Amino acid sequence: MQLVLMGGSLRSASLNTRLMRHLAQRLESLGHQVSVFAGEALRLPLYEDGTAPAPETLALHQALLEAQGLVIVSPEYNAGIPGHLKNAVDWLSTMKPSPWPGLPVLLCAASPGAFGGARGHMAWRATLANMGAMALPEALTVPHADQQLDAEGAPTDARTAAAVPKILEGFLSLATRLHAKS
Numbered sequence: 001m002q003l004v005l006m007g008g009s010l011r012s013a014s015l016n017t018r019l020m021r022h023l024a025q026r027l028e029s030l031g032h033q034v035s036v037f038a039g040e041a042l043r044l045p046l047y048e049d050g051t052a053p054a055p056e057t058l059a060l061h062q063a064l065l066e067a068q069g070l071v072i073v074s075p076e077y078n079a080g081i082p083g084h085l086k087n088a089v090d091w092l093s094t095m096k097p098s099p100w101p102g103l104p105v106l107l108c109a110a111s112p113g114a115f116g117g118a119r120g121h122m123a124w125r126a127t128l129a130n131m132g133a134m135a136l137p138e139a140l141t142v143p144h145a146d147q148q149l150d151a152e153g154a155p156t157d158a159r160t161a162a163a164v165p166k167i168l169e170g171f172l173s174l175a176t177r178l179h180a181k182s
């Protein structure tokens with residue numbers, strides 16, 4: 001399957017980017033083709049009506065048009081979506097054809113906090129639903145991620161580590177099912 005992973009912060013030491021690289025590697029080892037958009041690839045100009053999309057925005061748009069699923073690994077900023085990721089989503093929602101309707105999405109987050117970025121997912125779900133994307137009901141959150149992610153981005157807490165393959169399996173099965181019907 002062709003999958004896009006998008007997220008992380010603009011920090012070079014982003015915990016979310018580290019988690020995303022781990023998830024990308026796991027999906028690749030399952031035989032999927034992955035495209036990762038993180039860091040500078042998501043430093044897009046602010047959306048402005050009447051302005052042509054930048055080459056980076058066009059690249060993300062094209063990758064999503066070709067994808068059968070999207071994994072979002074998002075920091076939580078003030079219980080919401082970080083500005084650079086919301087800006088990317090807003091650009092994509094204005095482009096034709098829209099990549100969002102029917103797109104299966106897995107939400108993931110890592111945070112040093114106790115909730116693991118789960119509150120940000122509520123904002124993500126509202127936005128994704130508005131655009132017609134199909135967010136998996138389950139999500140992956142990594143609390144205390146400053147202490148509970150190894151150098152390669154794998155969760156070290158036993159319960160979180162055990163949840164990763166199950167959540168990926170649920171997401172891949174949703175994507176396969178929706179793809180079969182399209």
Ligand SMILES: Cc1cc2nc3c(=O)[nH]c(=O)nc-3n(C[C@H](O)[C@H](O)[C@H](O)COP(=O)(O)O)c2cc1C
Pocket residue numbers: 008009010011013014015016017075076077078079080110111112113114115116117
């Ligand atoms: C502006 C701002 C707002 C934040 N708000 C939250 C928050 O609401 N909940 C939370 O768990 N962490 C919050 N944090 C802390 C981030 O989770 C933490 O900085 C995390 O490391 C960001 O992800 P990254 O490591 O991928 O950059 C906030 C950080 C910033 C800079």
